[in-house]
Amino acid sequence: MEHSRDMNDLTERPVRSFVRREGRMTAAQKRALEKLWPVYGIDVDRGLAGKLPAPRNGRVTLEIGFGDGEALLALAKQSPQGRFIGIDPHRPGAGRLLLQLEREEVENVRLIIGDAAELVPSIEPKSLTQILVLFPDPWPKKRHHKRRLLTPEFLRILGEKLQPQGGLHIATDWHEYAEEILNALDETPNLCNEAGRLAFCARPDWRPVTKYEQRGLRLGHQVFDIAGKRI
Numbered sequence: 001m002e003h004s005r006d007m008n009d010l011t012e013r014p015v016r017s018f019v020r021r022e023g024r025m026t027a028a029q030k031r032a033l034e035k036l037w038p039v040y041g042i043d044v045d046r047g048l049a050g051k052l053p054a055p056r057n058g059r060v061t062l063e064i065g066f067g068d069g070e071a072l073l074a075l076a077k078q079s080p081q082g083r084f085i086g087i088d089p090h091r092p093g094a095g096r097l098l099l100q101l102e103r104e105e106v107e108n109v110r111l112i113i114g115d116a117a118e119l120v121p122s123i124e125p126k127s128l129t130q131i132l133v134l135f136p137d138p139w140p141k142k143r144h145h146k147r148r149l150l151t152p153e154f155l156r157i158l159g160e161k162l163q164p165q166g167g168l169h170i171a172t173d174w175h176e177y178a179e180e181i182l183n184a185l186d187e188t189p190n191l192c193n194e195a196g197r198l199a200f201c202a203r204p205d206w207r208p209v210t211k212y213e214q215r216g217l218r219l220g221h222q223v224f225d226i227a228g229k230r231i
């Protein structure tokens with residue numbers, strides 16, 4: 001357990017791509033977590049091996065960092081035959097999404113509350129058809145770049161979890177991070193860039209607009225889409 005570690009252990013902790021700024025949960029979100037977690041939640045004590053639900057219609061999409069869940073909800077409604085899994089450590093966002101899943105009677109979504117960097121390595125290889133990472137935290141300060149999630153090593157792990165021809169779709173409104181991800185994709189042996197070497201792809205019609213995308217657009221940011229494919 002993390003809080004029982006002593007100071008020496010703390011220095012050996014992996015770098016986290018998020019900080020525990022949980023924010024306030026509304027009473028409704030708290031109730032949703034209590035009541036709906038048994039229906040929609042996947043508990044992770046020792047990783048995700050054997051924990052993901054079987055594909056439906058041959059498809060399983062994993063969204064890393066679902067935030068308030070707009071994309072996951074929209075995609076799950078668009079494809080009721082598909083299976084959708086979200087992972088994010090932020091509990092208020094999970095609470096909000098759970099309320100919507102219940103309200104809209106969407107039953108093909110499952111949620112994991114946790115750190116993708118820690119948990120994704122334990123997913124069985126070749127078990128996902130699509131992975132989405134929409135507007136990951138950009139960590140704009142140079143001294144924080146090491147917290148960025150989409151490193152060459154993590155992209156390689158994501159590639160390993162995709163079925164052959166499976167897709168990794170990333171979007172960000174942070175140009176410098178987008179370039180860094182393109183370069184990392186170029187170095188990833190099990191993924192190719194669908195748009196061509198070191199190129200961004202056009203925004204796909206199927207990608208829903210998320211809260212952070214709207215925020216970026218309001219600020220006048222350009223949005224960059226990146227499409228990797230499992231070789």
Ligand SMILES: C[S@@+](CC[C@H](N)C(=O)[O-])C[C@H]1O[C@@H](n2cnc3c(N)ncnc32)[C@H](O)[C@@H]1O
Nearest residue numbers: 017018065067088090115116134135210211212
């Ligand atoms: C900038 S927000 C974007 C949220 C949403 N995708 C959107 O576009 O509105 C980044 C999200 O990634 C989540 N996140 C950060 N590090 C993560 C990690 N290691 N594993 C899973 N989610 C992570 C954060 O909690 C946050 O919800």
